Amino acid sequence: MDLDAALLSLTPLQPSVAEQVAVETAVALTVNGISQAVMMASPTDLEDFALGFGLAEGWLAHRQELLDVEALAHPTGLELALTVTAACEQRLKARRRTLAGRTGCGLCGIESLAQLQALTPRALPALEVAPAALQRAVRELPAYQPLNTACGGMHAAAWCTLDGEVVLAREDLGRHNALDKLTGALARQRVDVAAGFVLMSSRASYELVQKAATAGAGLLACVSAPSSLAVQSAQQCGLQLWAFVRGDRATRYT
Template sequence: MPPPDAEANPASGALLSLRPPGGATDERVAVEMPVALTVNGVSQAVMLATPADLEDFALGFALSEGWIRSSQELLDVEVLTQPDGIELALRVTTAREQQLKARRRLLAGRTGCGLCGLESLAQVSAVKPAPVQAPVLADGALDRALAGLHAAQVLNARCGGLHGAAWCLPGGELLLAREDIGRHNALDKLTGALARHGADPRDGFVLMSSRASYELVHKTAMAGAGLLACMSAPSSLAIAMADRVGLQLWAFVREGRATRYA
């Protein structure tokens, strides 16, 4: 069953209004702030993110990091305003808490990171996505999805600088989108939103406004989607990861063109 909404739900704190020195009018800028994620009272990660759709972010991040295997294992999320940022206090089942203790890692997140906080190279492949299968795209699907993404980026239209992640049907219809100053955060929010709505990521594909990085391929596969399309260039590691898990990877998705890399 597809989710009902087709655009992000802007939070009141996602944008900041300020007047540049010498400027005549106020400008809108995207808010970037520390967002700490704790699980059953234990600190797990600190990311820099835009404070919108935070419950989606908490669930999606937990799924993509392998903290939980399904939304049913996340019992509650409390959004707490702290002096230095926001804390997302996740409460998970006892069984998942024990597994987390056995495989605990700390992340000091940045808006462009994908492997930050890992303690050794061996941890790069510690969380492996299962093989995925790509949907069959209709002719013109990527063009239709791209047009939908531009319309769905309601925050970016007001300030610029925000990435968009969208979930689209094989025909190109965009059904859900999330935004964040970090591309991987936007995808985590989308993953969480899909899980909260009970949608099956295998029924569609992911479209991103950014380059195609390793982290985005990994997170897309962890969500269960089999196709990732990005507006900018891919990296070698992203292509290798896509080949490894059977994910169809498209990049340089622009109006009237796209290149398939895996």
């Protein structure tokens, strides 16, 4: 991770002491030269973000369809130029759309309410995870959040073993972006996502449930509250959802 690219040193008016501020930039994703999406994100782990976002959105059926990612700097932001297989390009042309993203909210790529059911992921593995394992993961997570330590305000997504060991984590200003970066990294490293669980340093939203389930995770744990739609979606797709995982508390909702 390039910390320098994600941090900007500024001196606020009051108090007049230099602070580190998280960099937020527009990231345009193009596929074989065709614009597909624009997201606001932190400019780190961009190859992981491209792969994870592409898999979550259904652009890519599997990681092998992504042949290359090139990060290009523009005056107004960054472009992630994805090169994909011909079969993947044909699918995208049939369903082409442009998506405007926002930090931490929105249903990425959804054009109508009728499409919600179409996003329900495949059947997920049943996991046995003790609350103590979830609490261990939360205790370990800060060590994997260098950006948040430096400036605050950053979300983290982590993949953990069933006993609560944090193995891999990614950060971003947007919680959904952090999860896309994590799932992209897991796919790139060929990690069996179903062998552990996903931990988020945020509330549990509908989209986090969908992204975690689409990646193959059987359990999503969040440090803050769940939404009603997150609980409903987790029930529908068989995802085990825990929230308020902090201190000595861990509440299971599905």
